Amino acid sequence: MNTSLILSIESSCDETSVALVKDGKTLLSNVVSSQIESHKRFGGVVPEVASRHHVERITYVIDDALSEAGVTMEDVDAVAVTQGPGLVGALLVGISAAKALAFAHQKPLIGVHHIAGHIYANELVEEMQFPLVCLVVSGGHTELVYMPEHGVFEVIGETRDDAAGEAYDKVARTLSLPYPGGPAIDRLAAVGEDTYNFPRVRLEPGSFDFSFSGLKSSVINAVHNAEQRGETVIPENLAASFQASVVEVLVEKAIRAVKEKGAKQLLVAGGVAANRGLRAALQEAATAEGIQLVIPPLDLCGDNAGMIGVAAHHAYVRGKRDTLAMNAVPGLSLEESMTV
Numbered sequence: 001m002n003t004s005l006i007l008s009i010e011s012s013c014d015e016t017s018v019a020l021v022k023d024g025k026t027l028l029s030n031v032v033s034s035q036i037e038s039h040k041r042f043g044g045v046v047p048e049v050a051s052r053h054h055v056e057r058i059t060y061v062i063d064d065a066l067s068e069a070g071v072t073m074e075d076v077d078a079v080a081v082t083q084g085p086g087l088v089g090a091l092l093v094g095i096s097a098a099k100a101l102a103f104a105h106q107k108p109l110i111g112v113h114h115i116a117g118h119i120y121a122n123e124l125v126e127e128m129q130f131p132l133v134c135l136v137v138s139g140g141h142t143e144l145v146y147m148p149e150h151g152v153f154e155v156i157g158e159t160r161d162d163a164a165g166e167a168y169d170k171v172a173r174t175l176s177l178p179y180p181g182g183p184a185i186d187r188l189a190a191v192g193e194d195t196y197n198f199p200r201v202r203l204e205p206g207s208f209d210f211s212f213s214g215l216k217s218s219v220i221n222a223v224h225n226a227e228q229r230g231e232t233v234i235p236e237n238l239a240a241s242f243q244a245s246v247v248e249v250l251v252e253k254a255i256r257a258v259k260e261k262g263a264k265q266l267l268v269a270g271g272v273a274a275n276r277g278l279r280a281a282l283q284e285a286a287t288a289e290g291i292q293l294v295i296p297p298l299d300l301c302g303d304n305a306g307m308i309g310v311a312a313h314h315a316y317v318r319g320k321r322d323t324l325a326m327n328a329v330p331g332l333s334l335e336e337s338m339t340v
């Protein structure tokens with residue numbers, strides 16, 4: 001029973017996405033309808049606006065994903081959906097659609113943890129070799145996750161305040177850059193230099209936890225101090241300095257986790273995995289240490305239903321099934337999420 005055709009839905013934040021995934025390996029389709037343009041003028045995701053967009057788009061995106069894959073609901077073995085974490089109203093749209101499809105076509109329903117999805121995007125690049133360590137860097141999460149086998153997640157380090165993506169977005173706002181800030185900072189950093197030498201926050205020796213709020217404050221202070229002195233900041237250098245601090249700590253802790261845990265692979269997951277500076281620094285460190293590094297291609301780093309379908313496949317073959325009573329869980333725990 002290792003074969004499957006899964007229709008998966010992702011609607012936890014500002015992308016409405018539906019995919020058809022074959023055997024947890026092949027994306028027959030992965031349609032992503034982004035709302036970024038609608039949220040830009042507010043400088044961030046407005047939950048109510050996100051929910052409304054999901055409602056407007058979801059049925060079209062389901063139809064597009066099925067027709068692009070060239071399959072019908074009759075061919076589908078199971079319907080998977082992001083159960084959490086995320087914005088409750090946004091999650092509920094995807095979950096309601098998934099339940100309706102599962103009920104109408106009498107298919108099993110499988111709830112998936114959003115971060116498990118991000119991690120499983122790596123399976124589309126390279127088969128997972130256990131044990132492994134995954135560096136998760138998204139808008140809401142910054143974690144080091146140890147996986148001894150499929151479906152088992154042990155969070156060995158996490159942020160004590162802001163997530164990496166959140167810090168990127170806040171620093172971008174300070175520099176009056178458009179939402180989402182990560183890609184904008186990434187572009188500026190590529191042509192700037194680390195002239196500010198912001199602190200590298202490592203916390204207690206041996207800790208795999210992270211903290212980015214102090215760094216964020218340092219950047220904001222640097223901008224305000226310059227303004228008060230009537231000086232102009234060089235955004236490229238500020239971006240490069242901020243990024244250098246974030247990347248150095250992420251890389252250092254991820255490599256140390258791989259070594260301490262005797263992991264066979266280092267995976268990277270989440271929206272910030274698209275960051276060019278982070279990708280280059282991880283590749284350099286992994287090569288120097290002889291570690292196998294796996295990073296999803298850019299289009300699979302951000303939110304998409306394909307990654308949810310891949311994670312769902314592994315839950316499906318292990319027998320995970322949810323009932324139509326399944327609810328959105330905005331604070332869903334990763335460690336308990338794939339329990340059958």
Ligand code: KG4
Binds near residue numbers: 138181
């Ligand atoms: O995983 P994701 O798409 O959504 C969540 O699950 O949170 O991550 C979104 C985050 C945003 O904070 C965005 O600014 C950041 O990923 N991001 C980046 C880059 N592309 C997206 N951060 C740094 N560099 C990038 N190139």
Ligand code: ZN
Binds near residue numbers: 114118138139271302
């Ligand atoms: Zn995400």
